[in-house]
Amino acid sequence: MAQITLIEAVTQALAYEMAHDDSVMVLGEDVGLNGGVFRATQGLQEKFGELRVLDTPLDETTIAGVTVGLAVQGMKPVAEAQFEGFIYPMMEQIACHAARMRNRTRGRLTVPAVFRAPWGGGIRAPEHHSEANEHLFTNIPGLRVVMPSSPARAYGLLLAAIRDPDPVMFFEPKRIYRQYKEEVPDDGEALPLDVCFVLRDGTDVTLVTWGAQVKEALEAADELASQGISAEVIDVATLTPLDFDTIAESVQKTGRCVIVHEAPKTAGFGAEIAARLAEECMYDLLAPVERVTGFDTHIPLFRLEMKYMPSVERVVDAAKRTLAAS
């Protein structure tokens, strides 16, 4: 079986679902012959034709609004925003229509669509190409916000996103698009959209993260292990609706929690998890909850961008602070 990268897993999932469901289609800028700027849709137009793999005019609002129309008519469109930083013109269509169509029509009309976007920084990209803004979507009712962190989870979660009867934001951490390969059977098996994944068991501290920062969290857990500290690592994967129970169970066991995310700190999704811990796990906590995040700044252009990103060292330091507290 072939070993594939995260981006190849995205392509594999799209190809599988398009081959098995005629209503699935892809649309966006440069997704056709060019295969998308990251090659996520490579080879799909040759297989499925110019209409089911549609190069749209260069207008994100058009992509999002047309996606709503397609989905209401029973298609299952997978729209691509070329970069997360270009998703802002789509937000009106996503918030005012995709996310609320079912509710405002009492279930008469629905939007079974996926909005994909290469997400986050760390690839020395130009300005506006490195945004982490998942928290802008987690506050919109009616959306599922999903972020894979491995090739296998990209495949399984994207299949689930396409099959979901409601709109899903599928943010792909582009820094780890080609970080490593693993075997991903092309068996059409979806992963659940309502659970967090416990990637590593531990007893002393819980590291909660998602997307590209799963890499730093796992490396930090290795470093902590070498210092005799046992860290549990949770990949939230589906931010909303949140499976808080998995996080709570872990923190009830470890008594300590470090939340790691790339987006700015204030009102980032880590704030929601920290608030839930305060509401529901206060008496299990042995130390204050730590957040290791991007800063409340714009992500710098690439000479400084790695100074902005949560590093393994910052995660290790935060974990050790929680241990020092008790």
Add this chain to the structure above:
Amino acid sequence: MTIAAKFEIEYLQYLDAEGKQVRDDLPEFAKDLGHMVELYKLMLSTRVFDAKSIALQRTGKLGTYASCLGHEAAHVGIGSAMRPEDVYAPSYREYGAQLYRGVQPREVYMYWGGDERGNDYQKEPARHDFAWSVPIATQCLHAAGSALAFKIRGEKRVAVCTIGDGGSSKGDFYGAINIAGAQNLPLVAVIVNNQWAISVPRKIQSGAPTLAQKGIAAGLFSIQVDGNDIIAVRKAMEDALERARSGKGGSVIEAVTYRLGDHTTADDARRYRGEQEVKDGWEKEPMKRLRNWLVAKGVWDDAKEEAWKAECDEWMDNEVNAYLETKTQPVSAMFDYIFAEVPADLAKQRDYVLSLETKGH
């Protein structure tokens, strides 16, 4: 001088403001006087419905309401030209088109009366149409996406959207007609130009001499019609629908009309426009000319008018009663339609609200 391209915008009118026929080549549908009477009756019932809505709002039985006064020819012309299998994406005041397609007055009242079930149109073909779209022009892209779905599946259906003169300034409108041109989609976009976007007049909405010509930039067939002349609106719609259905592409129709009422019941147009202008608007309104024309043809008279108005009153009273008797949804309805199934995390919030209910909060 070399001309790269040259364009013109046709203006279409059959009946002038007094109902005098200004051209002889009546379209087929207009030769069927029985059908023309039916269209007039729906225009009249739309007007009766609108007056009833405003009365409900003024007596505190309805929330903010967007009137369609003066738009009856444009709206009924659009709705009556469409086939049941077509899809309509309206903005929020096109009741004449929607009543034709099966939206019930009680549903309009429910929507403006604060109940989402007003958007759950029960009768076909409205049941597969889009619900009202408040964010301006966003519905144009839903129509374009629908048209793309029809093209992909090889269905001979057309998607129709309507916007106002103000809406034609928005990117969603340009995006919709642009992709319709680029992909040869069966889309008909109708700009119902009623001269006012709340308080902003047409002349500072756009420097374009016609709004129809915006369609030319997108490569669509484009025409301006007298939007108070239902024969002109209906004819332009029939032609546009036929072109779209037969794969010849989309159209932009500018229907020039006048907003005789306020923008909504929350607006007071006296703040920004003069009485004379509104008087002039009434001179050109759509009911009078069609009535005069039908009377001259001998198929309509005052007795018929009064009889039909009485029937409309009875119909609307019935609808108002049905609306007023509709019980408020249970509080759990707030949660039931956010996703196909209520997620566990959201169910906790629902259960909390339900627990408040049992405590009588």
